[in-house]
Structure formats: structure tokens, C-alpha cells
Amino acid sequence: MTVPALELRGVRIRHEGAQRFTPDGVDLLVHPGESVLVLGPSGSGKSTLALALNGLVPQEVPAELQGTVRVRGRSTAGTPVARLSEHVAMVFQDPDAQIVTATVLDEVCFGPENLLVPVDEVLERAEYALRRVGLWERRHENPDQLSGGGRQRLAIACALALRSPVIVLDEPTANLDPRGADEVYAVLGELGADRTLVLIEHALDAALDVVDRVVVLDRSGRLAHDGPVELLRERADELLALGVWLPSALLAGLRLRDRGFPVPEAPLTPAALTTLLDSLPAPAAAKATGASATVTPDAHPAAPRPGSSPAPPARVAVSARGLSVSRGRTRVLHALDLDVTAGSFTAVVGVNGAGKTTLLQALAGVAPPPRGTVDVLGLDPARADARRLARTIGFVFQNPEHQFIRSTVADELAHTLELQRLPRPAIDEQVERMLVRFGLVEQRAVHPFLLSGGQKRRLSVGTALLAGAPVLALDEPTFGQDRARARELLDLLSELNRGGTTVLAVTHDLQLVADHASHVLVLEGGRVAAHGPTAEVLASDALETAGLTASPLTRAFRAAADPAWHGVTRLADLDALHPSDA
Amino acid sequence: MTTAPGPDPFAAAPPPRGRFLHALNPLAKIAGPLPAIVAVLFAHTWALPALLATGSLILVLVGARLSGRALLGLLVVLPLATAVLTLSFAFWSDGGRASATPLLVELGPVRLHEGALLAGGATALRLAAILLLSLVGGLSTTGPDLARSLVQQLRVPYRVGYTALAAYRFVPRFGHELDVIRQAHRVRGMAPGRGPLPALRRRAGYLVPLLAGALRHAERVALAMDSRAFGAHPTRTERHLVPWRRRDTVFVLLAWLATALAIALAIAPADLIAQKV
Numbered sequence: 001m002t003v004p005a006l007e008l009r010g011v012r013i014r015h016e017g018a019q020r021f022t023p024d025g026v027d028l029l030v031h032p033g034e035s036v037l038v039l040g041p042s043g044s045g046k047s048t049l050a051l052a053l054n055g056l057v058p059q060e061v062p063a064e065l066q067g068t069v070r071v072r073g074r075s076t077a078g079t080p081v082a083r084l085s086e087h088v089a090m091v092f093q094d095p096d097a098q099i100v101t102a103t104v105l106d107e108v109c110f111g112p113e114n115l116l117v118p119v120d121e122v123l124e125r126a127e128y129a130l131r132r133v134g135l136w137e138r139r140h141e142n143p144d145q146l147s148g149g150g151r152q153r154l155a156i157a158c159a160l161a162l163r164s165p166v167i168v169l170d171e172p173t174a175n176l177d178p179r180g181a182d183e184v185y186a187v188l189g190e191l192g193a194d195r196t197l198v199l200i201e202h203a204l205d206a207a208l209d210v211v212d213r214v215v216v217l218d219r220s221g222r223l224a225h226d227g228p229v230e231l232l233r234e235r236a237d238e239l240l241a242l243g244v245w246l247p248s249a250l251l252a253g254l255r256l257r258d259r260g261f262p263v264p265e266a267p268l269t270p271a272a273l274t275t276l277l278d279s280l281p282a283p284a285a286a287k288a289t290g291a292s293a294t295v296t297p298d299a300h301p302a303a304p305r306p307g308s309s310p311a312p313p314a315r316v317a318v319s320a321r322g323l324s325v326s327r328g329r330t331r332v333l334h335a336l337d338l339d340v341t342a343g344s345f346t347a348v349v350g351v352n353g354a355g356k357t358t359l360l361q362a363l364a365g366v367a368p369p370p371r372g373t374v375d376v377l378g379l380d381p382a383r384a385d386a387r388r389l390a391r392t393i394g395f396v397f398q399n400p401e402h403q404f405i406r407s408t409v410a411d412e413l414a415h416t417l418e419l420q421r422l423p424r425p426a427i428d429e430q431v432e433r434m435l436v437r438f439g440l441v442e443q444r445a446v447h448p449f450l451l452s453g454g455q456k457r458r459l460s461v462g463t464a465l466l467a468g469a470p471v472l473a474l475d476e477p478t479f480g481q482d483r484a485r486a487r488e489l490l491d492l493l494s495e496l497n498r499g500g501t502t503v504l505a506v507t508h509d510l511q512l513v514a515d516h517a518s519h520v521l522v523l524e525g526g527r528v529a530a531h532g533p534t535a536e537v538l539a540s541d542a543l544e545t546a547g548l549t550a551s552p553l554t555r556a557f558r559a560a561a562d563p564a565w566h567g568v569t570r571l572a573d574l575d576a577l578h579p580s581d582a
Numbered sequence: 583m584t585t586a587p588g589p590d591p592f593a594a595a596p597p598p599r600g601r602f603l604h605a606l607n608p609l610a611k612i613a614g615p616l617p618a619i620v621a622v623l624f625a626h627t628w629a630l631p632a633l634l635a636t637g638s639l640i641l642v643l644v645g646a647r648l649s650g651r652a653l654l655g656l657l658v659v660l661p662l663a664t665a666v667l668t669l670s671f672a673f674w675s676d677g678g679r680a681s682a683t684p685l686l687v688e689l690g691p692v693r694l695h696e697g698a699l700l701a702g703g704a705t706a707l708r709l710a711a712i713l714l715l716s717l718v719g720g721l722s723t724t725g726p727d728l729a730r731s732l733v734q735q736l737r738v739p740y741r742v743g744y745t746a747l748a749a750y751r752f753v754p755r756f757g758h759e760l761d762v763i764r765q766a767h768r769v770r771g772m773a774p775g776r777g778p779l780p781a782l783r784r785r786a787g788y789l790v791p792l793l794a795g796a797l798r799h800a801e802r803v804a805l806a807m808d809s810r811a812f813g814a815h816p817t818r819t820e821r822h823l824v825p826w827r828r829r830d831t832v833f834v835l836l837a838w839l840a841t842a843l844a845i846a847l848a849i850a851p852a853d854l855i856a857q858k859v
Contacts, residue, residue: 056805082814090809096755097802100748100810102726106821113819114811122819144754158810366765386771395769401791402759403766419771449794463770 003073005166005196006030006053006088010067012221013048013057021066022221023049032165035197035210037229040217041243042484046200049217050170053198054088055081071166086115088166089159093174095151098158104130104146105139107154111162129160133187147352149180153187166196173203175479177351177508178549181206204247205552208232208268218242233266243484248511248553248571249273255574256280262579270556277560284580317342317471317502318363318393323373325355325362332358334526340519342377342470345494345503347513347534350523351547356506357475359523363504364395364473376471387419394464396474400456404448409440409459412448416466430466438462454485461492465501472496474505478512490516511551514538514569522546538569603645603722608731610830611719614837621845622711628704630848631711637840638714646722656717664710672702725750731824741813748803752796759795763788 008028012021022045030036040046051057055076058065069076071087089111092098101107108126117125130136133153135146143151152172159167169188173181185206188197201207208229216225216239224242225231232239232246236254239246252273253266261280267273318340325333332355340346340363350356362369365381374381379392397403406412413434417427435441438458443451448459457477464472477493478486486509494516497503507513513520513534520537522530523546530542537543543550550558550569557568568574603611618634625631639656642648648656672694683697726747733743764784767773773783 051805054809056809060805060808080814081808082811085809085811085814090806092802092806094802097799098806099751100744100803100807102751109821110812111810113821114814116815116817116819119819119821122821162810361765364769366769386769386774389769390771397762397766399762399795401794402763403770404791405767405770405772405787415770449790 002032004029004070005032005034005072006198007070007073008067011049011052011069012066013045013052014064015048016062016064020221023217023223024221025067026217026221026223028215028223028226030166030196030198032196033193034213036199036213036215037204037207037211038198038200038215038217039239039244040221040224041219044217044219045221046217047170050090050168050198050200052076053166053168054090055079055084056090082114085111085162085164087164088168089162089164091152091155091159091167091169091172093171095148095155095175098155099143099151102142103139104135104141104143104154107143108139108157108161111158115162125161125163129157132160132190133157147180148176149183152176152180152184156184156187160191165194166198167191168198170200171202172199173201173206174481178510178551179547182549185210202245204232204245205249205270208247216242216244229268232268236266248551249556251571252553252556252574255571256577259574260578270552270559273556274559277557277562277565281579282562282564283577285576314344315342316340317344317377318504319375320363320369320373321375323359323362323369325358325367325369327358332526333362336526336528338521338528338531340502340504340521342502343497343500344519345497345517346505346519346521347517348504348506348521348523349508349510349513349543349546349548350529354523354546355526356523358526360473360475360504360506361395364393365389366395387421390416390419390467390469392469393471393473394461394467394469396460396464396472396477398476398479400460401449403460403463404456407447408445409448409451410435410444412459413463413466416463420467434462434466453481454488457481457485457489458492461489461496465496470500471502471504474503476506476508478507478509486512510543510548511553511570514551514554515572522548535567535569539567601645601647601722603641603718604647605829606722606833607735607824607826607830608719608723608728609735609826610833611723614834615715615718615841617838618841618844619712619715621841622708622715625708625848626704627848628700628707630844631704631707633844633848634841635707635711635714637844638711638718642714642717642721645718648721652721656714660710660713664706667706667709668699668703670702671705672698674702726822727824730820730822731826734820734824735826740818744812745807748807749800752799755799756792756796760788760792763791 006028007030008026011026011028012024014021022043024045026049038046038049048057048063051061052065052069053071053076055069057063058077059081065077071079071084074084074087076084099107100110105126108129109122112122112125126139127136130139133156135150135154135157138146138150143154146154155172156167173184176184181203188210191197197210199207199211212229214225214227214229214231215223216231218224219242225235225239232250236246236250247268249267249270249272253263253276256276257263257266261283263276263280267276316339320336320338323333323336324331336359348356348360358367361367363374363376363381365374365376365384368382371380371382376393379388381389381393384392404412406415410431413431414427417430422430435444438461440455440459440462443455448456451459461472461474472493474493477489481489490512493503493505497518505517517534519532520530520534521528522537522542529546530537530540538550538554549555553571554569557565560566615638618638622631622634642656673692681695681697683695685693686696686699687694729743729747732738733740767784767787772787773780
């Protein structure tokens with residue numbers, strides 16, 4: 001009988017200061033060569049479980065562990081983390097927070113060196129690992145020069161160099177753009193059956209190609225399901241009710257079936273979705289919309305996107321004329337001209353270094369643009385002081401902590417109004433309203449830094465809005481957040497947008513763009529490559545030309561043989577379709 | 583792995599040729615100038631710091647590969663700063679003893695005596711000498727090499743040495759983070775206004791977010807390091823050896839000899855070296 005790769009018996013974990021145990025009573029047996037995907041709603045303890053698999057819980061993270069965790073027969077309570085690393089390697093979410101040395105090669109050698117492996121073998125392992133992830137040619141570079149995807153591949157190479165048979169990956173693609181995520185899964189897909197993988201992931205479309213078993217935790221941290229990948233299809237309704245994210249291909253298949261298409265078996269992967277589409281009757285737009293028979297960029301049959309105003313003569317909220325910005329000696333933006341429609345939800349996309357953040361900061365006056373190049377509702381951010389700027393355009397930084405300057409939540413909100421020199425009673429009243437609106441009433445006296453991640457984000461949006469700014473600019477608002485938190489924020493932004501706020505957001509999440517944005521602005525090399533209504537831009541090849549990769553859902557529909565499917569970029573688009581012969 | 587002839591695929595960039603300081607052990611470059619630094623701390627004349635400053639300047643110019651900025655700093659900024667400091671210290675210094683010495687300049691109420699100028703010059707030169715002596719190692723040593731030699735020669739536990747190494751990576755990250763925080767606080771109208779008081783309040787406000795971010799980052803890096811067997815054994819394999827060679831011993835002994843010589847010259851009879859207190 002072989003020793004199980006991982007053996008969990010009645011595992012309950014409670015973080016120091018927490019009330020509940022999450023996970024709560026997990027029994028799990030993982031055999032060598034298996035690839036297990038752990039799913040569960042936010043707060044079910046997936047990441048905590050991952051930390052317990054190599055002994056970080058309870059040895060280094062202050063938490064109470066009940067039950068036993070064994071890695072290839074060794075108890076994680078009795079074996080130090082450093083020694084366990086010979087048996088189980090970890091890849092964490094943040095690629096920046098797992099780099100120790102100054103070159104790619106040194107980084108891969110770090111683990112084996114710690115295990116007293118002789119120099120020749122260290123180098124042999126390093127070469128093998130770097131070749132497996134395609135970084136051998138870049139071994140002398142500083143890891144900082146790699147892309148996010150490159151750094152995560154480096155982290156996988158480090159795990160390979162340790163020769164640990166088990167690799168645990170905790171949301172390895174949450175901080176990556178679609179291209180980086182593809183790179184990571186291409187590498188994982190080639191590892192083969194000699195490794196045992198435990199994967200925690202929200203972006204299921206790519207992940208399902210590399211796993212063969214799914215384990216689901218429920219909201220209270222108990223084991224809800226354990227079985228083959230097909231479980232996702234068979235228990236789709238239950239899983240959705242649990243708050244578990246399902247692959248977008250599966251959701252698309254289920255929607256198509258609801259719309260009357262003959263779907264014998266809902267697809268799990270984008271490739272399977274494309275195969276399914278090719279077997280279906282051609283889609284036609286529902287009669288009610290009165291649109292043409294096929295989904296085309298010109299006649300998008302979906303319900304009007306939030307923010308896209310029906311009236312054609314749209315007002316302009318933000319405009320730039322000949323906007324050029326340099327950082328040091330490099331010119332980042334080249335004489336940009338653009339007009340952002342008032343009331344729109346405009347997403348700014350582009351590859352790293354395209355100038356997205358620089359553009360947003362110039363438009364919002366965070367880094368003042370050259371005078372006379374930018375106009376925000378009649379205000380030139382280059383000449384405005386903090387007070388007038390705050391009344392016109394609110395800015396939400398990528399990390400909300402950066403912009404907190406007071407010691408309680410209520411003061412933080414009040415600060416914006418004090419800057420406007422409002423009378424005290426008016427300030428108190430507005431702060432109160434904002435606390436209620438953003439669900440922070442109970443936290444009014446808490447230090448902003450002690451809020452949860454989602455609360456911090458809501459507070460930062462609240463402070464940006466409080467001065468009454470009709471335009472809200474956000475820099476990567478969902479970066480590094482889990483899916484549930486990202487959706488919470490986007491629902492909030494969509495709600496504000498429906499209320500009339502113009503939203504301008506830099507993002508790399510193209511599914512977010514498809515689902516929420518009314519307009520897309522594609523930047524390439526500091527110039528505007530495309531700018532227009534979302535459906536038009538997504539249906540063109542502007543994204544690919546600018547070096548971006550569309551979301552897995554968009555790509556799956558584009559890959560279908562019948563061009564009638566090509567305009568579908570989000571699940572909601574399917575609600576307007578029905579089989580043409582029905 | 584193949585053993586085909588050719589360049590070693592693992593080799594890092596070769597050290598710059600002809601610049602001997604880079605080829606020395608980092609500890610040698612600390613041990614060599616150390617007695618000189620101590621001597622300068624206790625020296626009250628201008629002769630010793632002048633000799634040692636000149637000596638170490640020549641050593642750095644000949645022995646280290648210098649960027650244009652470093653050259654500019656050494657040859658232009660440093661002499662200028664020394665001159666400015668000399669004058670400032672001269673005006674601050676106690677006029678009592680110096681007023682007995684010849685008067686050099688008189689501009690209205692400002693009177694500069696020779697004694698004050700010499701005392702100011704000595705202080706400025708001492709600072710310059712200490713800086714230059716520490717630059718002997720500073721301009722030709724990388725942080726990782728220093729950490730490695732601390733572990734390899736001084737037997738500093740490797741957990742300490744390599745944690746310092748990892749912390750090296752934090753510096754540029756925090757610099758960038760500080761920039762972002764500064765922007766964010768400016769936009770939010772944190773302590774606007776000119777002058778030292780608002781500036782101080784602004785700086786204090788940057789600390790909390792910077793520290794919170796730093797602690798979280800450090801914690802994550804620590805977990806990642808331990809997950810990669812950091813500290814599994816009392817020692818670890820060293821790929822980069824930073825050996826102590828004979829030339830390191832020679833360098834240290836020569837540096838000490840030169841220091842002794844400089845001290846002897848500096849306290850030599852007044853008719854050999856123009857020495858005044």
C-alpha cells in the first residue's frame with residue numbers, strides 16, 4: 001500500500017482572535033499523482049487549509065489546529081516547516097512576496113541550497129526546473145524584470161527544484177492578467193502525473209484543464225462535496241447556491257440550455273464550449289429586442305449596458321487634448337486626445353507599461369498634467385487645489401491603505417468634508433449617511449487599517465465620493481482581491497454608475513470589462529488604440545492588436561465556426577438569444 | 583548535464599578587470615580602513631584626516647569601478663561640501679582661543695580668524711576622511727557579498743545573514759510605495775501648506791501606511807522563505823564562495839601600515855608638517 005501524499009483527519013483551524021473554526025472538520029485523502037482543486041465561498045477557509053498542508057499553520061501562523069495533517073506520513077505538527085518543504089512545496093498568490101534573491105538562478109537554487117544539496121546537483125536541479133517553466137534563458141536577470149506570469153512561473157520552478165512530490169498553489173493567478181494566467185496553467189499542465197497538486201483557484205476556466213478532482217468546502221468550512229471534475233456539472237445548482245464560482249463555459253452552457261438550445265451535456269472548459277457551439281443550431285436574437293437575427297457588433301441584442309445612455313448627444317465628463325506625460329526621460333503618453341462620455345463606465349485597458357495608470361493619474365490630477373491639456377467638467381486638474389479637485393473627481397488608489405490619513409473610519413470620511421469647510425452639523429449628517437450606505441456603521445470608531453479588505457475598499461470609495469465628485473477614477477480596483485470581493489466592489493460601482501456617477505477604471509480583468517463597462521479605452525504604447533462602446537471594442541481585434549488576451553468566455557465564442565456567436569462577450573448576452581429553428 | 587566545452591552557463595558577470603578593490607573580500611575592505619577611521623575620530627589636527635582622505639580617495643579612484651555620478655560626487659561635490667563645512671564650522675567655533683590668531687577677513691560684524699578657519703577645516707576634513715574611508719569598501723562591495731562573507735568568515739548564523747539579504751529587496755519596493763502614498767495623501771489634502779510644521783505632519787502620516795505595508799510584506803516573504811527550507815539545517819550549501827585569500831591579508835596589513843605611517847607623519851615635529859592646533 002502506498003503512503004498517501006496528504007492525509008487530513010478532522011482538521012479544524014481557528015485563527016487567533018477568530019470566533020469560528022474554518023475549515024471545520026475536513027477529512028481528505030490525496031493519493032500521489034492526483035490533482036485536487038479546492039473550491040468554496042469566500043471565508044470557507046480554503047487558504048487557511050493550504051497553509052496547514054506544509055505546517056505554516058500552526059507552526060508560524062498564529063492559529064489553533066485540531067485534528068491531524070500528514071504529508072507522506074509525517075505529521076505537520078511534529079516536523080518543522082523547513083524540513084517539510086522536502087515533501088510539500090508552496091506557491092503563493094503574490095509573486096512579489098516570494099522572491100528572496102537578486103537573480104532568477106539564485107532564486108531557484110535557494111531551496112536546494114537550504115537542504116544542503118551539493119553544488120553540482122543544485123545547478124542540475126536549477127537547470128531542469130528553469131527549462132520546465134521556460135526561464136532558463138533569463139537566469140541571470142533580476143526577477144523584478146519578469147512579468148507577473150513570469151514571476152509566478154519562477155515560483156513554480158522553485159517548487160520543482162525542491163523536488164517535493166506535493167505542490168500546493170494558493171490562488172496562483174489572482175494577481176495576473178489573462179496572459180500571465182495562461183502561462184502559469186500551460187506550465188502546470190505539463191508537469192504530468194509525477195506530482196501531486198493541490199490548487200486553490202477562482203479562475204476555473206484555465207484550472208480545470210489541470211485537475212482531476214474537486215473538493216468543495218461550504219460556508220461554515222465543512223466538506224460539502226468531493227469527487228471528479230464532472231461534479232461541477234452534476235451539482236451546479238447546489239454549488240451556485242453555496243456561493244462557489246463555476247467555470248464560465250459551464251455557466252454559458254446552462255444558460256444556452258435555458259434558452260432552449262439542445263445542450264446534452266454542459267461544457268466545463270472553453271474548448272468544450274466551442275465544440276458545443278459548433279453542434280448547436282444558429283442563434284437568433286429574441287423578438288422582443290427587434291434586433292437583427294445574429295449577434296453582430298453593430299446590433300448588439302443584449303439589454304442596454306449599465307451607463308450607456310440611450311440618448312445619442314452625450315455630454316463629455318473628462319477630455320484630454322494633446323496630453324503628453326513623461327516619467328524621467330521616457331515619454332509615457334504621446335499627445336493623447338480623448339473624450340470620456342458623462343455617465344459612462346469607462347474601462348482603461350492595456351498591457352503593462354502601456355501608460356494606463358499614468359493616464360488615469362493625469363486625468364484625475366494625482367500627478368498634475370501639463371496645463372491646459374485636461375478638462376474635467378470645466379476644471380483643469382493642473383491648476384486645481386485638493387479641495388476643488390475633490391469636489392470634481394474622486395480618486396481611489398490601488399491599495400486603499402495608501403490614502404487613509406485619519407485614525408477612525410468616521411474621521412476618515414469627515415476629512416473630505418472638513419477640506420470643503422462645511423459646517424460641523426452638515427459634516428456629521430453626511431458622514432452618517434455614508435456609513436449607512438457603505439455598511440460601516442458598526443466600524444465608525446475603528447482605525448481604518450483594522451478593517452477587513454472589503455471594508456477598506458468600501459471606505460476608500462466612500463471618501464472619494466463624499467465631496468460630491470460626479471467623476472470617480474479607480475486604479476486597478478480589483479487587483480489581488482478574491483472573486484467575491486471583486487464582485488462586491490463592482491456591484492457597488494455599477495450602482496453608483498446607474499445613479500449618474502461617471503466611472504473611469506484602469507483594469508486588467510477583461511471579463512470585468514465585458515460584464516460592467518459601457519465603454520472601453522485601449523491604450524497601446526502611450527497612445528489610444530481604440531475607444532468606444534464595450535461591445536464594439538470587444539468584437540473588434542483591438543485587444544489582440546494591443547497585446548491583450550480576451551476573457552476565456554469571449555475567446556470560446558469567437559472560436560465558434562458560425563460568426564453569429566462571435567459577438568457574445570458576457571453571459572448576459574445569451575439571454576437575448578434563442579435557437580433559430582425554434 | 584552536458585560537459586561540452588564552452589562558457590559556464592551558470593557564471594555570473596565577471597568582475598571588472600584591473601579594479602582590484604572589487605576582487606577583495608568585503609571584510610578586508612572593512613578591516614583595512616577601520617583603524618584609520620578610529621584614528622580620525624580621535625585626531626584633532628587637520629594633517630591626519632587630510633592625509634587619510636587623500637589616500638583613500640586615490641585608492642577608490644584607482645581600485646573601484648565608478649559610475650559618472652560617483653565620480654562627480656567624489657571629485658566635485660565632496661570637495662565643495664568640505665569647503666562649505668569648513669566655513670560654517672569656522673563661524674560657529676568658539677571665538678575665545680581663535681581670536682588670538684591673526685585676523686583673515688573682516689566684513690562688518692563678521693570676523694574670521696586664522697585659528698577658527700583651521701579648527702573648522704579640521705572638523706570638515708575629519709568628516710570627509712571618515713566618509714572616504716568607508717567608501718573604500720562601500721563603492722566596491724555588493725550587499726549580497728557582504729552578507730555572504732559575514733556568514734562565511736565571521737560565522738554569523740545564516741538565518742540572520744540571508745534575512746538581511748532578502749531585506750535588501752525591500753528597499754526599492756518601499757521607495758515606490760512611499761511615492762504612491764505621498765501622491766495619495768496630497769490628493770486627499772493631508773496637511774496642506776508650506777513650512778516645516780506641515781511638512782513634518784505629512785511625513786508622520788506616511789509612516790503608518792508604509793509600516794503596515796512593510797510588516798505584511800515581510801511576513802509573507804518569511805512564510806515563503808520557510809516554505810523553501812530556509813533554516814532546515816544549521817548550515818547551507820554555498821554556491822558563491824567569498825573566500826579570504828592571501829591578497830586580503832596583504833591588503834589589510836598594507837592599509838594598517840599606511841595608517842600608522844600617516845599617524846607618524848601627522849604628529850611629526852612642526853617643522854616637518856605645518857601643524858597648528
